[in-house]
Amino acid sequence: MTEPIHTDLPQLRVGKHTARLPIIQGGMGIRISGARLAGAVAKEGAVGVIASVALGIKSSYYKKKKDYFEANKLALRDEIAMARKTAPDGVIGVNCMVAITDYEAMSRTAAENGANLIISGAGLPLQLPSFTKDFPDCALVPIVSTAKAAQVLCRRWEGTHGRLPDAFVVENPNTAGGHLGASREQLGDPVYNLEKVIPEIIEYLDSEGYDIPVLAAGGVWDRTDIDRMFEHGASGVQMATRFVCTHECDADDVFKLQFLKRKPSDVVIVDSPAGLPGRAIGTELVQRIQDGGKVAMQCFANCLKKCLCRDDKTTFCIAYALDKAVRGNLEEGLFFTGSNLARSESIVSVRELLEELCEALTPAQAPALV
Numbered sequence: 001m002t003e004p005i006h007t008d009l010p011q012l013r014v015g016k017h018t019a020r021l022p023i024i025q026g027g028m029g030i031r032i033s034g035a036r037l038a039g040a041v042a043k044e045g046a047v048g049v050i051a052s053v054a055l056g057i058k059s060s061y062y063k064k065k066k067d068y069f070e071a072n073k074l075a076l077r078d079e080i081a082m083a084r085k086t087a088p089d090g091v092i093g094v095n096c097m098v099a100i101t102d103y104e105a106m107s108r109t110a111a112e113n114g115a116n117l118i119i120s121g122a123g124l125p126l127q128l129p130s131f132t133k134d135f136p137d138c139a140l141v142p143i144v145s146t147a148k149a150a151q152v153l154c155r156r157w158e159g160t161h162g163r164l165p166d167a168f169v170v171e172n173p174n175t176a177g178g179h180l181g182a183s184r185e186q187l188g189d190p191v192y193n194l195e196k197v198i199p200e201i202i203e204y205l206d207s208e209g210y211d212i213p214v215l216a217a218g219g220v221w222d223r224t225d226i227d228r229m230f231e232h233g234a235s236g237v238q239m240a241t242r243f244v245c246t247h248e249c250d251a252d253d254v255f256k257l258q259f260l261k262r263k264p265s266d267v268v269i270v271d272s273p274a275g276l277p278g279r280a281i282g283t284e285l286v287q288r289i290q291d292g293g294k295v296a297m298q299c300f301a302n303c304l305k306k307c308l309c310r311d312d313k314t315t316f317c318i319a320y321a322l323d324k325a326v327r328g329n330l331e332e333g334l335f336f337t338g339s340n341l342a343r344s345e346s347i348v349s350v351r352e353l354l355e356e357l358c359e360a361l362t363p364a365q366a367p368a369l370v
């Protein structure tokens, strides 16, 4: 058995689960964070998260379009089992986005198959507790970008479901990757800075007497950033872009190499068919989208509840573009990234990354493990 990573950072408690390292590897769809990455992260003592969106497309359960929803459920069941095999005692989460068509089915499947937590954003997860009510050990963690959203969720969950979130991930749309919790016009507004929003949420939670951990996401890159988030009251961080350049990340090497090659100016905002802006690498596809050139428009999987491509015949098919990206297709792929893309320097193991982030102490220096 390998030695656990020692650190002076505190443990992270979310609901009934405790991770030795207060770092959540953010869910990255489609299939950028699957069982391989999530299992490796959970094995080392942090929280590994499988992104549930469109997991089935590459599975043996998917033969044609009509198999899509069933294949997603079966593939999620298999991915959770695989990650659990790698990290039998680790904390394993599933990311479920409110905006996807099979949000309810994927949330139920995650809980039924032993996910320790569900992290849920891309919309307000108002109904999530009703999907998982038979699985009280499954912790529920909404992603929000404002104190207002955290307040609405607490009130609605308490009133309707008689419970509160087990933690909040606070995601800064000015830095995070993927779909963002602000409109294109709002992007860049310092009102979303984590140093501002985290204390606001903590003040609200304290005023209500709620003991709910708040986790910082978006632009967190190194130990200095982690320490700064703790200084502002966070109990942990969620990081995604940093985990792309790991050997265990489930994406094709071409995907990872883009992160090593690109400069800060290659990070762009695209208008997703979900009606939200997304942060991505300015690949050939993005250029064509911006120039009004030819892009794949045929609805690939009916993956979104509201879709500008399917419903209005505008934009592009996002399932098709994200699936091409994870397979390393530069011409047709949409490569989501956080604003820190160009800081990626090399591909390392998950253990090396977590040791660096935790500034691993020698066993003699470390506080006793409890």
Ligand SMILES: Cc1cc2nc3c(=O)[nH]c(=O)nc-3n(C[C@H](O)[C@H](O)[C@H](O)COP(=O)(O)O)c2cc1C
Pocket: 026, 027, 028, 029, 030, 032, 051, 053, 095, 097, 120, 121, 122, 143, 171, 175, 176, 177, 178, 179, 217, 218, 219, 220, 238, 239, 240, 241, 242, 335, 336, 337, 338, 339, 340
């Ligand atoms: C490639 C990529 C894919 C992502 N996919 C998802 C997703 O499927 N669901 C989700 O809620 N967030 C998604 N995100 C957001 C991350 O989970 C995370 O909260 C955010 O990127 C944190 O900022 P950072 O990348 O600067 O660490 C994605 C981010 C990246 C970089």
